[in-house]
Structure formats: structure tokens, C-alpha cells
Amino acid sequence: MKVLITGGAGYIGSHTAQKFLQAGYEVVIFDNLTTGFRQAIPANAQFVQGDVRDQELLSKVISDHKTEAVVHFAAKLIVPESIAKPLDYYENNTSGVMSLARACIANKVDKVVFSSTAAVYGDANVEGLITEESITRPLNPYGTSKLMSEQILRDCQGPHGLRSVCLRYFNVAGAALDGSNGQRTKNATHLIKVASEAACGVRESVGIFGTDYPTADGTGVRDYIHVEDLADLHVLAIRYLEKGHGSEIFNCGYGHGFSVRQVIDQVKIVSGVDFKVTEQKRREGDAAQLVADSSKVRKAFDWEPKRADLNLICRTAYEWEKRSRG
Numbered sequence: 001m002k003v004l005i006t007g008g009a010g011y012i013g014s015h016t017a018q019k020f021l022q023a024g025y026e027v028v029i030f031d032n033l034t035t036g037f038r039q040a041i042p043a044n045a046q047f048v049q050g051d052v053r054d055q056e057l058l059s060k061v062i063s064d065h066k067t068e069a070v071v072h073f074a075a076k077l078i079v080p081e082s083i084a085k086p087l088d089y090y091e092n093n094t095s096g097v098m099s100l101a102r103a104c105i106a107n108k109v110d111k112v113v114f115s116s117t118a119a120v121y122g123d124a125n126v127e128g129l130i131t132e133e134s135i136t137r138p139l140n141p142y143g144t145s146k147l148m149s150e151q152i153l154r155d156c157q158g159p160h161g162l163r164s165v166c167l168r169y170f171n172v173a174g175a176a177l178d179g180s181n182g183q184r185t186k187n188a189t190h191l192i193k194v195a196s197e198a199a200c201g202v203r204e205s206v207g208i209f210g211t212d213y214p215t216a217d218g219t220g221v222r223d224y225i226h227v228e229d230l231a232d233l234h235v236l237a238i239r240y241l242e243k244g245h246g247s248e249i250f251n252c253g254y255g256h257g258f259s260v261r262q263v264i265d266q267v268k269i270v271s272g273v274d275f276k277v278t279e280q281k282r283r284e285g286d287a288a289q290l291v292a293d294s295s296k297v298r299k300a301f302d303w304e305p306k307r308a309d310l311n312l313i314c315r316t317a318y319e320w321e322k323r324s325r326g
């Protein structure tokens, strides 16, 4: 079975491509390299450089390579940037999904796994765990662009037979346990990446955005999932669709929340570096707490996470950072 991975030169896409190859799939990566890296593409994957909004090219690639399923990562994902440039997000992310859906339908590809996000929930569910039934009320255009994309894919099942699994990732972090891959993102805003860079002396300090949230220590709480556990979930999602299941949405997290302060402390422990931390005002578009109820995905895929350990997540991220900085 051949899988097309859009955005496969990016952080999560490249780790996922590796898991598909290990599971015996053939992989074709389609990426415009705006935030992705050629070096991240696994040696035995095929690569086509292109933009998902180029429907003609995408359709030709699916047809030429006879791909039977698509895993769609390609997107922009910086929340503050989405607030400043909403149309770029609707165009790249939402129009990108329209183009992808049309290319799949034209080629009779009926299986799509889509990268969605906990940002679709906004802050309507700050108490307790978030289930897939929780209210969706995104706080920023990034979250809205993803929620619209989910709806577009869901609407395509009835008339076109296009079945999709939307995986709503919580906070993705960490690097491959064997040290072969990690997060290369430039100007990253992800806390564990930023703190690892500070520990390596690449940044002067780490900012805490908001210390007055209604959480135990006043800082935002998130559910951090190791990138390789998340990558495994994509292989399981394709298998789920191969078995004939219809469209579904699944939360991807562990069900444990950690505050910004707890994460920073953990990166200081694994690195042994007491980097500078600054307290700043809340950032527009951030929720106080996002923690997944992941029971649905555990049951449907018979999945147990293998790397649910904040220390391991921070350690692999820091070690990757240190090694890639020489």
C-alpha cells in the first residue's frame, strides 16, 4: 500500500513517514518546503516538491504514484501569525483541504487522515478533560481553519465516499528515541523546543505568557504527547480506515496536563542549565487549559502510549537540540 504524506518534510510528518516505512508502506512525500526540511525526509521515501493548493499537480502525483491513502499534515500553524494574517491561514489550510479532497475524489482515493488540533476547542472546556463531544469554539483563525477543514472532509463522505480520520493533536513535543530525527522548526513558538533552545544558549530567555490563569500555578496547562506516539497513531488511523470504518474524530493526548512552569522546570532538570525565564502578559488566542480525554482513540485503535513521560519528552527534545547545534 502506498501512502501520500503532505507536509512530510515537517516535524510531525517526517516522524510519521518513518513509522509508515517501518510498518511496510511505501511513502510519497508532497511538501512545498516553506517550513519543512529536505534533510528530514527519510531516505527511502519518494519526494515531490509542490503546494497542496496546486490541485492539478497534487492529482497528477496521486495518479502517477497510484497512492491509495493520504495523510495530510501540510498547514501553517502559528497562532499569533494566524491572528495577524487570517486569510493566509484560510487559504493555506482550508483551501488546501478543498484542493486535497478534490484530488482524492478525482482519483478514487477514499482514505484520508487529517492533522487537526486541540485549538478547535478554544477555552470553552477549561475544567476537566476535553472529549470529542466538547464544544468547539476556536479562539483564533488557525483553530477555525482546522475546524472548517474537518467539516469539509466530513461532508465529503456521503456524496463522494471519502472517509476521513481527523486527529486532534494536543501539544506535540520530543524527538525520535534513536536520535535520528527531531524538531527543526525555525523561530519555533512551541514551549519545549523554545526551552531546549534556551538551554543550548540559542535564546537568551524563555517567556511565560500569562501567570494569572485560573490554574494551580497561574500558567497555562497543556497535554504534551511524544511525537513518536503521535506518529504511531497515524499508522493505526490508516489501518482503521482500511478495515472499512467511516469518518471519525479522535483526540490525541495522554490525559495529563502540565503547566508552563512545570515544563520549564523539567527542561532545566534534563539539561542541567538554569536559563533565564521572563514573565509576560497573556497572549491573545491562548486557552488556560487543554487536556485530552483520550479514551476514544485508546479503545478504537486498541492503543496504549509508549512514551507518556514528560521527562522523556523533554530529554529527547533537549538532546536533539544539543546535537543539532553541534
Ligand SMILES: NC(=O)c1ccc[n+]([C@@H]2O[C@H](COP(=O)([O-])OP(=O)(O)OC[C@H]3O[C@@H](n4cnc5c(N)ncnc54)[C@H](O)[C@@H]3O)[C@@H](O)[C@H]2O)c1
Binding pocket: 006, 007, 008, 009, 010, 011, 012, 013, 030, 031, 032, 033, 034, 035, 036, 037, 050, 051, 052, 053, 072, 073, 074, 075, 076, 077, 092, 096, 115, 116, 117, 118, 169, 170, 171, 172, 173, 185, 190
Ligand atoms: N506541532 C504541534 O504541536 C501541532 C499541534 C496540533 C496540530 N498540529 C498540526 O500538525 C501538522 C504538522 O505540524 P508540524 O508541527 O509538523 O509543522 P511543520 O511546519 O514542521 O510541518 C508542516 C509541513 O507542511 C508543509 N506545508 C505547509 N503548507 C503547505 C502547502 N500549502 N503545500 C505543501 N506543503 C505545505 C511545510 O513545508 C512543512 O513541511 C499541521 O497541520 C499542524 O496544524 C501540530
